[in-house]
Amino acid sequence: MSNITxxxxxxxxFLLFLAACVATLSGxxxxxxxxxxxxxxxxxxxxxxxxxxxxxxxxxxxWAALETLAISVLGTLLAVIGGLALAxxxxxxxxxxAKFAARGVLNVARAIPELVWASMIVVAAGLGPFAGTLALAxxxxxxxxxxxxxxxxNVPPDANDALRRNGVAPAAAFCYSTLPQALPQLTSYTLxxxxxxxxxxxxxxxxxxxxxxxxxxxxxxLFQTHEAATVLFAMIALVALVDxxxxxxxxxxx
Amino acid sequence: MHAYTAAPxxxxxxxxxxxxxxxxVVVLIxxxxxxxxxxxxxxxxxxxxxxxQFLATFFPPRVDLPFLALxxxxxxxxxxxxxxxxxxxxxxxxxxxxxxxxxxxxxxxxGGRMCALCAGIRVAIRSLLIVLxxxxxIVWALLFVRAVGLGDTAGVIAIALTYGGxxxxxxxxxxxxxxxxxxxxLLANGASRSQAFLYGTLPVCLPELMxxxxxxxxxxxxxxxxxxxxxxxxxxxxxxxxxKMLAGGEVLTMLLVFVALxxxxxxxxxxxxxxxx
Numbered sequence: 001m002s003n004i005t006x007x008x009x010x011x012x013x014f015l016l017f018l019a020a021c022v023a024t025l026s027g028x029x030x031x032x033x034x035x036x037x038x039x040x041x042x043x044x045x046x047x048x049x050x051x052x053x054x055x056x057x058x059x060x061x062x063w064a065a066l067e068t069l070a071i072s073v074l075g076t077l078l079a080v081i082g083g084l085a086l087a088x089x090x091x092x093x094x095x096x097x098a099k100f101a102a103r104g105v106l107n108v109a110r111a112i113p114e115l116v117w118a119s120m121i122v123v124a125a126g127l128g129p130f131a132g133t134l135a136l137a138x139x140x141x142x143x144x145x146x147x148x149x150x151x152x153x154n155v156p157p158d159a160n161d162a163l164r165r166n167g168v169a170p171a172a173a174f175c176y177s178t179l180p181q182a183l184p185q186l187t188s189y190t191l192x193x194x195x196x197x198x199x200x201x202x203x204x205x206x207x208x209x210x211x212x213x214x215x216x217x218x219x220x221x222l223f224q225t226h227e228a229a230t231v232l233f234a235m236i237a238l239v240a241l242v243d244x245x246x247x248x249x250x251x252x253x254x
Numbered sequence: 255m256h257a258y259t260a261a262p263x264x265x266x267x268x269x270x271x272x273x274x275x276x277x278x279v280v281v282l283i284x285x286x287x288x289x290x291x292x293x294x295x296x297x298x299x300x301x302x303x304x305x306x307q308f309l310a311t312f313f314p315p316r317v318d319l320p321f322l323a324l325x326x327x328x329x330x331x332x333x334x335x336x337x338x339x340x341x342x343x344x345x346x347x348x349x350x351x352x353x354x355x356x357x358x359x360x361x362x363x364x365g366g367r368m369c370a371l372c373a374g375i376r377v378a379i380r381s382l383l384i385v386l387x388x389x390x391x392i393v394w395a396l397l398f399v400r401a402v403g404l405g406d407t408a409g410v411i412a413i414a415l416t417y418g419g420x421x422x423x424x425x426x427x428x429x430x431x432x433x434x435x436x437x438x439x440l441l442a443n444g445a446s447r448s449q450a451f452l453y454g455t456l457p458v459c460l461p462e463l464m465x466x467x468x469x470x471x472x473x474x475x476x477x478x479x480x481x482x483x484x485x486x487x488x489x490x491x492x493x494x495x496x497x498k499m500l501a502g503g504e505v506l507t508m509l510l511v512f513v514a515l516x517x518x519x520x521x522x523x524x525x526x527x528x529x530x531x
Contacts (some may be wrong), residue, residue, distance in 0.1 A: 018341060021334035025406050026487075032407060044401045073281070086492035105331055111513045115392070115480045119497050120505070126306040129289045203392050206484055210290075217484075220396060237387050 044225075051229035061166045061215065061234045068211035068238060071129050071168045072201040075136025078195045082137060083144030084186075088174075090149035102145075110142025118209040129210030136197050136204070144193055151185045152178060187253065191246050202235045212238070279523060311502030315510065325492065325511055332488035332515070335406050335481075338476035339413025341452060343474075344436040346386075346418030351425035354379040357434050358447050380426075386419025391477050395486040406487030413474050415479075424466055432458045465527040479512055491516070 088094070090102035118135035125131040159177035164170065205213025212235050219227040265271065295301060352358070354376045394412035402408055404435075437454035441447070445454075482490020489512060496504035 013416070018337060021337040024331055024334040024411065025338060032402060037402070041401050067288050070285040073285050074289045077282075107514075111516065112509065113476065113480050115483055116259060116493065116512075119483065119494065120308075121501070123308045123497075124301055125449060126301065130292055130295065133289045134293060199390060203390050207393065216393065217396065220400060223400075232389065232393070235390075235393070236385075239388060 019145060046091060047223075047225035048229040048232075050226065052224075052226040052234060057227060057230065061212070061230055064212045064215045064231070065234050065238050067129050068201045068205075068213075069198070071132045071136060071204070071209075071211055072194060072197040075091040075133045075139060075201065076190065076197050078137035078163040079131070079140030079144050079193070080186075080190055083148050084142035084171070086141065087148035087152055090145060091152040092146040093152075102149075105151075106142045108142070109138050110146065112139065112142075114139040114204060115207060118204045119207040120207050127210075132201060132204040132209030132211060135209060139200075140193055144189060147189045148182075148186055151182045155181045184253070189248060189251065195242055195246050199239055202238065214229070272363075285523065292458070306441065308500055308502055312506045313504040314503060316503040316509060317502070321507070325489070325508055326487045328492045328508075329511055329515055331406060331469070332478050332490070334338060334484070335409040335477060335478040335488050336413065336471060339410045339478065340417055340467065340471045340474045342414035343411065343417035343421050343470070346414060347421035347425055348420040350379050350383060350418075351429060352451070354383075354430045355426055357429055357437055358451060368452040373439075379424075381389060383419045383422040386415050387417075387421075387423065391416040392481050392484060395481040396484045399485045404487075409478050409481045409486030409488065413478060416477075417470055418473060421467065421470060425463060428459050428462050428466070429455060432462070461530050464530045468523050468526045468530070472519045474518045476516055479515075 073172040086102045086106055089098040089104075090106060092099045114135050117138045118132055121131045121134050121138075125134060155178050157178075159181065162171050163177050168176070201211055201213075203213045205211045205215065206217045208214060212231055216228055216231045216235070219225075219231065344348070356376070357371060371493075378436045391412045394415050395408050398408035398411045402411070432455065434455075436458065437450050439448040478486070478488055479493075481488045482488045483494045485491060485494075489508060493505060493508045493512075496508065
């Protein structure tokens, strides 16, 4: 790339693109930063202090946090099952047509974000944490399935071949050779995804899929900002807790 | 002489297997109960009917011109929200990263230790960055939709804040993990800190900084679609409206556009990053 492209053309192109973007946005930025607007935002922010701390509400928040945790665990677990089931064909075990079909399914599942899955599944499963669990499971199946397929492809086939040549059935050969070899990597992918899914599970509730997000949405809609502040703290604490926990698990397993 | 006996046909790992199965059962039952796990609900008469009706509306996707124009406008708005949001995030992250990096500390250079005040400021900035990024962008959007009203402004601010926190942290890491000898040599020989940064640190780190920023822009596009669901403008907001009306054909069109948008952003971002490296 020539120097002039790097120093003149590229920055100019970026500035033009940025200007076009700013021009499309309807936001009236001058009035947003006016004293009046800032004062209103200040009022809104100060409405969050102090967070609601009465015992029944804290208990309810704790319960919602547990629900969020349950959604993330179960969603991830279902995704492990689904991901593994699709990773087998996607890693090319049952021929090329099956491989492409499985990859296609995985790509679609992964391309649709959890929240969009949730808003569609709510129609079928009704409001509540079950819809959130399924939404996480679908999206994560796409993510894990692809990662699992790649891990399975990368396992050296020697052990599997040796077992097969000595007359072991394909399923048993897979369980006793390929799977144990890939297992550490599969586990670490799963843990990493679980961390992600806790974050996702906290917010899925805004489309009615249960957990802390649903509580936050509910209280914000009613402008009960003290309660919303408590839920926000619970969200941050939950995510921090899981980060610490999974770091510790990873260190122990490595 | 010890008689040879064949090993009994017992799975050598049976203890571990039983233990893990027990753990799984003990964890799963309360988890399933908490998550109201009930697949039977999906096969109920009413839910089957509503699912079937909703799915039936998906085909064919709606492709008349006025609707496509609407979708195109919403898509461009999503790109605009992501781009302006990411630019603002860079504006937020840069000063914080510069203030908090240890590389440019003069007191650390002189005595080997930072002065207490400077160290305190650095910790404070790092904590602020943690708070910014530990609140998901959709929650920021939810808050700002209430503070500044429905529309893309809330989306832009949400991305700016969350990604400001993320970029700030990663900028810090990049600045501190790169080659620091040049910067230190400049500082030790009396260059000012801005000189040391511009001529020592920045040339080393710039490709990585830019490439991470481009990667975040790609993530911001995905995020801004999702944020539309809480009313922060763009494609997501249209999708939410269509879903509320159970207009599956519209949803399908927008899902296809979304997937195309994400893959275009993916390609643009990886091309740009290859070019920057």
